Amino acid sequence: MRISAPTALIVAVTLCMSVPLAVLYIAEKLSMSPSITWHASQEAGSILLSKKHPIPSDKQAVSPMSPSLPVELISNTTSSISSSVEGEGRAMPTHVPPVLIAIDKGKTFQHPFPLPMQRGQFTKDKPWVEKDCTTEEGQPLSCTFSLHSEAMKTAEGIYYHMPSNMDMPKKSSPQQVLFCVAEESPSYYPTLNDANHMSKCDAEATLRTCSQVRQYFYERLQDKVTGRLDMHVPPVPFEVKQHALVYINGNCYPPSGRGKIMEGLLALGDTAKVPVHSYGACQNNRHLDEKNKEAGGAKTGVISKYKFCVAMENSISYEYVTEKIWEGLASGCIPVYLGTPNIRDLVPDPGSVIVYGPGGDVNSPLELDALMHKIGSDRALYESYLAWKTKPLASLGSFYRNSFLPEIQTTNECRMCRFIVQHRKNPQQKYTTCLFNETWMEARRKAGIGRKSFVRRRQRS
Numbered sequence: 001m002r003i004s005a006p007t008a009l010i011v012a013v014t015l016c017m018s019v020p021l022a023v024l025y026i027a028e029k030l031s032m033s034p035s036i037t038w039h040a041s042q043e044a045g046s047i048l049l050s051k052k053h054p055i056p057s058d059k060q061a062v063s064p065m066s067p068s069l070p071v072e073l074i075s076n077t078t079s080s081i082s083s084s085v086e087g088e089g090r091a092m093p094t095h096v097p098p099v100l101i102a103i104d105k106g107k108t109f110q111h112p113f114p115l116p117m118q119r120g121q122f123t124k125d126k127p128w129v130e131k132d133c134t135t136e137e138g139q140p141l142s143c144t145f146s147l148h149s150e151a152m153k154t155a156e157g158i159y160y161h162m163p164s165n166m167d168m169p170k171k172s173s174p175q176q177v178l179f180c181v182a183e184e185s186p187s188y189y190p191t192l193n194d195a196n197h198m199s200k201c202d203a204e205a206t207l208r209t210c211s212q213v214r215q216y217f218y219e220r221l222q223d224k225v226t227g228r229l230d231m232h233v234p235p236v237p238f239e240v241k242q243h244a245l246v247y248i249n250g251n252c253y254p255p256s257g258r259g260k261i262m263e264g265l266l267a268l269g270d271t272a273k274v275p276v277h278s279y280g281a282c283q284n285n286r287h288l289d290e291k292n293k294e295a296g297g298a299k300t301g302v303i304s305k306y307k308f309c310v311a312m313e314n315s316i317s318y319e320y321v322t323e324k325i326w327e328g329l330a331s332g333c334i335p336v337y338l339g340t341p342n343i344r345d346l347v348p349d350p351g352s353v354i355v356y357g358p359g360g361d362v363n364s365p366l367e368l369d370a371l372m373h374k375i376g377s378d379r380a381l382y383e384s385y386l387a388w389k390t391k392p393l394a395s396l397g398s399f400y401r402n403s404f405l406p407e408i409q410t411t412n413e414c415r416m417c418r419f420i421v422q423h424r425k426n427p428q429q430k431y432t433t434c435l436f437n438e439t440w441m442e443a444r445r446k447a448g449i450g451r452k453s454f455v456r457r458r459q460r461s
């Protein structure tokens with residue numbers, strides 16, 4: 001994405017005006033002033049972060065503009081956080097040194113994917129402080145991401161967004177953890193399947209379940225108010241739903257073949273038993289009504305009123321699962337899925353989706369139309385696909401339970417900081433990225449993906 005200079009200026013000015021001055025002030029304190037640098041030192045086997053020059057904690061000195069917020073922010077990002085969490089009879093550590101992760105911006109400075117896209121741009125001089133991050137035990141954790149060159153030298157972790165930077169950044173010290181980050185599939189970014197490249201990552205942060213810090217797409221769906229995605233909201237009642245397949249996509253002919261399948265369905269014309277309603281850019285035949293437009297045209301609101309929804313990935317790669325399926329499941333339409341062959345292991349219930357393609361439920365537009373009509377004409381059968389919403393959580397799929405339940409949802413960035421905290425306990429530990437994970441590679445082979453042989457190299461021998 002290229003942004004013209006005037007646009008960039010407008011964006012920058014708008015951002016500056018909308019971000020509280022106090023936060024800018026702190027950002028400046030954290031990254032611009034040469035007298036304040038992050039300092040990593042290794043003592044007694046654990047990496048400790050400390051400030052060479054602590055920021056004064058006096059409210060007046062810190063911020064004459066905003067009385068309360070900046071002090072908290074500064075204390076959380078610059079000093080150790082104490083908490084009095086008590087374990088079962090055994091004192092838990094009450095001291096979590098803050099985590100700083102440097103973002104390598106590469107040559108092109110295309111954005112590291114999740115952070116700026118979702119939360120507004122940040123710059124070299126304005127680090128990202130991940131709010132409300134805690135350790136897995138629930139202790140507050142100060143988690144900061146910075147583009148500053150100084151951070152590249154001292155941070156405990158380096159965030160390296162593979163797709164926008166083909167050259168791997170150089171670590172400043174062997175202790176730094178280099179995270180290879182990507183939220184796209186290997187079909188777009190072949191480096192993900194390059195064993196030589198992946199062998200140099202300390203930890204993988206991708207969509208694959210073998211990642212040390214798995215990237216989830218649920219953040220895209222989080223409730224604006226609660227910050228959480230409730231997958232278990234009750235569906236719109238059967239009798240109110242449209243007996244149709246809703247289709248909202250902007251990329252009409254992605255490599256997965258979605259475009260051709262949709263063409264095939266639309267070509268059924270009047271003979272289709274379940275018509276396609278397309279609101280997106282592809283074969284559009286429906287427009288959002290005024291009420292929906294007012295609600296921001298929220299996709300989940302629109303698709304919730306349909307019995308079936310298209311949840312077909314842009315590309316087919318093992319475990320490449322995006323927001324499309326989660327939106328469908330959360331909205332209570334039955335997703336028609338095309339993508340990773342092991343989707344039934346990833347969704348809350350294997351019987352919650354219609355799977356298109358080899359090994360799935362249907363393999364042609366005609367078969368899909370017939371199956372949707374059968375399910376959509378039988379209330380009990382239809383509702384069996386949505387039964388997972390009210391089933392006991394313990395009976396749902398383990399992938400779902402271990403990653404999606406609102407109680408344990410957190411952001412990708414916070415989980416990256418948590419990883420660093422875990423890593424401090426054993427700084428010598430080496431991790432196995434996916435292409436070197438035999439279990440995972442075997443599962444992928446079984447799924448019929450990745451038959452190509454990979455050049456295997458020993459990782460970090």
Ligand SMILES: *[C@@H]1O[C@H](CO)[C@@H](O)[C@H](O)[C@H]1NC(C)=O
Nearest residue numbers: 072073075076081131132140
């Ligand atoms: C900073 O930490 C305090 C105490 O742990 C907490 O109450 C406060 O919400 C934190 N502030 C931010 C901005 O994270």
Ligand SMILES: *[C@@H]1O[C@H](CO)[C@@H](O)[C@H](O)[C@H]1NC(C)=O
Nearest residue numbers: 209210211432437438439440
């Ligand atoms: C290998 O991948 C699986 C997930 O497919 C994961 O559960 C396991 O922890 C990984 N093993 C290692 C050594 O990282």
